[in-house]
Amino acid sequence: MIEYYLQIKQAHIGLVLLSGGLFALRALLSLAGVRHANADPVRWLSWTIDTGLLTAALMLLVVLKLNPFTTPWLAVKLCLLVAYVVLGTLALRRGRSRPARLGWTVAALACFGLMWSIARAHHPLGLLQGWLA
DSSP, rough: OGGGGGHHHHHHHHHHHHHHHHHHHHHHHHHOGGGGGHHHHHHHHHHHHHHHHHHHHHHHHHHHTTOTTHHHHHHHHHHHHHHHHHHHIIIIIIIOOOHHHHHOOOOOHHHHHHHHHHHHTSSSTGGHHHHHO
């Protein structure tokens, strides 16, 4: 499977961009009061993209022989992924007021940005490592 590494990595990166972009768009539409932000076809598209993203991530783990529980930067990224999903749910569906949904959206996007940073740097602090270390 190593011969497909580059294609899997490119698919993963593309799906990350699609997933994050769709979340940001849905969150902005939700904050603007547009009901279609959570319509079934949009949610299905989101689930489809996220399923492809998870599949590509698991394939990369297999190809690179990485264990996310023994590789510190992957462990942090996995924890942030859980936080991102929870915060995204609060931002899109569970937040009771517009200010609350805005706060959850900002927090979810911050998680997304930190995950991206960690993936780029292959370090648990991401690109913050130079500032905090």
